[in-house]
Amino acid sequence: MASETIDARGLSCPQPVILAKKAISKGDFPIEVMVDSETSKENVSRMATHSGCSVSIEERADTFLLRIDKK
């Protein structure tokens, strides 16, 4: 189970990134982020990777589930 789940579906750029970044700085890993566009998926994973986290991505119907954890 994730410590924190963020539903960022339907939010426009850069909201998903801001929400995920806030969660990363709080440090409650693992974090799950739900997004519904390729753009948000790329942006959130790029930010998380640059913040020194690992990211795994699961695709479910119209949603991408990004699981962000400490490396």
Add this chain to the structure above:
Amino acid sequence: MKKFFASRAGIVTAGGVIGAIAAYLVYLGNPPNMGVCVACFTRDTAGALGLHRAGAVQYLRPELIGFVFGSLVSALAFGEFRPRGGSAPVLRFVLGFFAMVGALVFLGCPWRAFSRLAGGDLNAVTGIAGLAVGIALGVWFLKNGYNLGRSTPSRPAAGWVMPVFMLILFVLLVFEVKFTPEGPIFFSSAGPGSMHAPLFVSLGAGLLVGVLAQRTRFCTMGALRDLILMKETHLLSGVLGFIVAAFAVNLLIGKFNVGFAPQPIAHSDHLWNFLGMSLSGLCFALAGGCPGRQFFMSGEGDGDASVFVFGMLIGAAFAHNFNLAGAPDKFDKATQVLTVGGPSVWGQWAVIAGLVLVIAIGLFMREKSR
């Protein structure tokens, strides 16, 4: 392939190709430092449709049609066409409207600001500084809980509005339809609107830019926003690629000329260059994308981005009908006298009113709980 476009090499390559295309389109006939200007081209389109009657700026710019179709084709091919909408559309219309007013006071959107910089127009520096300040203000709102709410998935018809609109413009352009003997459709016989590359070259260039930008998410506002918000330079490297390539092509075609005045279709009224672009930058930041990106997202089925584009179109019409747009500097070669242009007093008030309204949107659209 997907990975390449999402990589830094991908965005730099795309930015470089787009910048080179922008500069080369000037060589092929587009107005100076205006190979690709999303705001100017939207204004020309508004003029061609007769929404304003400024005779010098009327042409259905094929580049914009190409933007939407390039993005549409790319989105369909890569399974990214997602009809959606419903995230505060009327506010997005207002943001599009004032983004355009600000851009036309400066005489260009961020795309043209970077093109002007690559052509040696130093007024672009003032404009880009204003753009950065506007975006920084937008970032402050974003950090303090501003958002326009979620969009929701919709049925395909909602996503096809902008492509169909562009198809209609394309038919009107190709057949040069005249609804009355005088027009519309209007086509400028003098001035920037009369200057254009061959139709199908422009269309092809627009298509290529549309595909590249859809794949890489190229965004001139996002470049500065991400830098300010989180010191992220991914999109910025695309814009740097754009500037360097446009600069190189300008050198090759002899279109590089450093100075403040006289510069083509530009004015050196620094305060209003700065404030115009501040307004524009704030609007783009609050709407989540530069004008180009709004066109590309429209092609991906984003109804909210389409509403922003329609706001730009109407904003352009108002800007010229109500004398809000900046006038370019005039240089008399015989007497060597320079007359500095800039916006009328109406244009100045429109920028101030726009800033007040858009700041109010930023303040009132914050989620209190965050």
